[in-house]
Structure formats: structure tokens, C-alpha cells
Amino acid sequence: MDPATKPATRAFEDATPLLARPEALRREARAKGYLFFKGFFEREEVMDVRRLLLNILDEEELLDPARPLMDGFGNQPVIDALKPEEINWNGIGTTQRVYHRVQKLEAFHAFAQHPKLMALFDALFGERTFPHPRNIARIMLPSASLNVTPPHQDFLHIQGSADTWTCWAPMGDVPRSLGGLSILEGSHEAGLLGVTANPGAGGLESILCSLGYEWAEGDYEAGDIVVFHSHTVHKALPNREPGRVRLSLDLRYQPASQPIERASLLPHGPFEWEELYEGWTREDLKHYWRREDFAFLPFDESIRWQKDKIC
Structure with missing residues (x-):
């Protein structure tokens, strides 16, 4: 891309000091549509979950046996032998077999209800938080067949309360x-945008119509998080590190008083659920939404393709 036409970007600003000032936290969230927190979790808490995810990949022979497990390098011949439809299944970057094993991990689902996360969203919402049980893991294997997640708004896929926020x-x-x-900082203010089909996760790409907002991004370290409103446009950057697996979680939260769409409980x-719960020890994580x-x-399918929203 010509440098003169490259979209403007800005660096993330750490919102951690605002955690002690809920009103200021909410003002910043309303203004930007997202908040970035540096070192929100202890590094070892994150690395414990990373180890569980990588162990599954290792047992499925998807990691390079010559490299240290925690470095997360893929077993390229095995990955390259996967069909494009296998690796792009459900937008999670790996096969259904692997993902089934990930979804059975009690620690993965427990992480979504970490006390620090619940306290953060209680402060952001100014009321009790409800954590969606529909937790998502992205196990993005290094493959030329893998589609990059395009710019999009989560509300089109979640619906229910527009006040739902995602933690990445x-x-x-x-x-x-x-x-x-x-x-895309401030893009939540534009409301729901028109979309076009895209082969990346979710299948829809937001049409940005030269909105004039700036992309905000940075280099994440284990323990960092970013949270954002369901109308905030976001995208994945391409993986330019040959052989490396990218692991992340998408966790969603809303004010407990707000309505919800039923699929968010699946x-x-x-x-x-009953099959995924096999072997779990924490009863409080099971069917808590009841x-x-x-x-x-x-769920309103029509809002995903509003022609009058397309520029």
C-alpha cells in the first residue's frame, strides 16, 4: 500500500488508572467505544490457559515437535494438509475436532468469569454484569488458507442488548x-453500518464509507486486554510471523437488566452443554443463566443486510 493512502493509526492508551474512577471510566468508554488495559491479568494466569490450549494442539499433532511447546509453532506439513473448509470452520482458525476439546475445558470458561473482569464490567455498566456463556476461543493456525477477520461490528452477530461488550x-x-x-476508535457513534460478504470470521465486512475515524492498535503482551462496545468496528491484523499460532479469547458481557438473544446462552x-460439562468440578459455572x-x-436477520446503510 502507498504510504500516502495507508489508513491513519494511533497507539492504544492504557485505561488502567480509570479503574479507580468509575465515572471517568464510563466517560472514556462512551467517547472511544473501547478501553485498553495494560497488564490487566497476571502473566502466569494467561500462560496457564495458553498451556492448556497448546497441549490440545500438541496432542492433535498440530505443533512442531522440535520447538518448545509454549512458543506455539505449528507443525506446518500437518497444517498445510488440512482442507480450507476445515481450517476456516466457524471462524475459529482450527478444526472442529480441536475446538470441541477447547470448549470442554473448564478453565477456559472459568477465565471468562475472572473476578477482575466481573468487577471491570460492573464499574463500566454501573450495575451487575451478566457474562455470556457463549465463550469463543480463536486458535489461529498458521495457514495460507486461513481467512483474516475483516472489519465488522459484533452486534450483527450477537444482537440482544446493544450494551453488550466484548473482551478480547x-x-x-x-x-x-x-x-x-x-x-476503529469512535466508530460506535456511527450506528449499524452496511455490510458486504467476506470469507473471514462472521462472513460479513462492515462498509466504512470513509467515516474518518482512526484505527487504534498496539503490541499486546500476555495479560493485556481490550474491551469494546458491540457497535465498535474492529478487525484482525494479518499474521506475518511464519509458523506461529495466534491464541486469543472473545468473551462477552452485558448489564444483567438488559434483554438478550437466546443463542447467546448456547x-x-x-x-x-451437558456434554461439555463432563468432568467439571465447579457447579457455579453450569447453567448459571437459569x-x-x-x-x-x-434474532433479526434483516438488520444484517440493510441496503439503505450501504454507501
């Missing part, structure tokens, strides 16, 4: 060269 948490160090998440993937008195909103 890298499971390990994710510099921009490995394909970190980039945020597992991510064609799985059943204690809520939600208003349910139907």
Missing part, C-alpha cells in the same frame, strides 16, 4: 506482526 484477551504475547486486534459451536429473569429479543 490474547493468550500470550501478540505483537501486531502476529495478527493482533485493531479498533455453546459456541454445534455442541451441547437464575436470571431475562427479556428475550428475537
Whole structure:
């Protein structure tokens, strides 16, 4: 790309000092549509989850046996032998077999209800937080067949309450060269944008119409997170580190008083909760949403293709 036409970018600003000032935290969130927190988790907490994910890849022979496990280098001949439809299944960057094993991990789902995350969103919402159980892991294998996640807004896929926020948490160090998440700062103010089809995760790309917002991004270290509103446009950067696997979690939260769409209470993937719960020890993580008195909103397929929103 010609440097003169390259989209403007700005560096993430650490919102950690605002955690002690909830009103200021909410003002910043309303203004930017996202918040970045440096070192939000202890590094070892993240690396423990990383080890669980990489162990699954290793057992499935998807990691290079000549490299240290925690470095996360793929077994390229095995990965290259996967069909494009296998590696692009459900937008998670790996096969359904691998993802089924990930979704069975109690520690993966427990991480989504980490006390620090719940306290953060309680402060952001000014009320009790409900964590969606539909937790997503991105196990992005290094493959030329893998489609990069395009610019998009989560609300088109989640629906329910527009006040739903996503936490994107890298499971390990994710510099921009490995394909970190980039945020279009302030784009939540534009409302729902028109879309076009895209082969990346979610299948839809937001049409940005020269909105004039700047992309914000940075080099993530294990423990960093970014949280953003369901209308905030975001995208993955391409992985430019040959052979490296990129691991991250998409975790979603909303005010407990707000309505929800029923699919947000289902597992991510064609799985059943009772089967995923096999061997779990924490009863509080199971079917906890049954204690809520939600208003349910139907999924509206029509808003995903509003022609009058296309420029």
C-alpha cells in the first residue's frame, strides 16, 4: 500500500488508572467505544490457559515437535494438509475436532468469569454484569488458507442488548506482526453500518464509507486486554510471523437488566452443554443463566443486510 493512502493509526492508551474512577471510566468508554488495559491479568494466569490450549494442539499433532511447546509453532506439513473448509470452520482458525476439546475445558470458561473482569464490567455498566456463556476461543493456525477477520461490528452477530461488550484477551504475547486486534476508535457513534460478504470470521465486512475515524492498535503482551462496545468496528491484523499460532479469547458481557438473544446462552459451536460439562468440578459455572429473569429479543436477520446503510 502507498504510504500516502495507508489508513491513519494511533497507539492504544492504557485505561488502567480509570479503574479507580468509575465515572471517568464510563466517560472514556462512551467517547472511544473501547478501553485498553495494560497488564490487566497476571502473566502466569494467561500462560496457564495458553498451556492448556497448546497441549490440545500438541496432542492433535498440530505443533512442531522440535520447538518448545509454549512458543506455539505449528507443525506446518500437518497444517498445510488440512482442507480450507476445515481450517476456516466457524471462524475459529482450527478444526472442529480441536475446538470441541477447547470448549470442554473448564478453565477456559472459568477465565471468562475472572473476578477482575466481573468487577471491570460492573464499574463500566454501573450495575451487575451478566457474562455470556457463549465463550469463543480463536486458535489461529498458521495457514495460507486461513481467512483474516475483516472489519465488522459484533452486534450483527450477537444482537440482544446493544450494551453488550466484548473482551478480547490474547493468550500470550501478540505483537501486531502476529495478527493482533485493531479498533476503529469512535466508530460506535456511527450506528449499524452496511455490510458486504467476506470469507473471514462472521462472513460479513462492515462498509466504512470513509467515516474518518482512526484505527487504534498496539503490541499486546500476555495479560493485556481490550474491551469494546458491540457497535465498535474492529478487525484482525494479518499474521506475518511464519509458523506461529495466534491464541486469543472473545468473551462477552452485558448489564444483567438488559434483554438478550437466546443463542447467546448456547455453546459456541454445534455442541451441547451437558456434554461439555463432563468432568467439571465447579457447579457455579453450569447453567448459571437459569437464575436470571431475562427479556428475550428475537434474532433479526434483516438488520444484517440493510441496503439503505450501504454507501
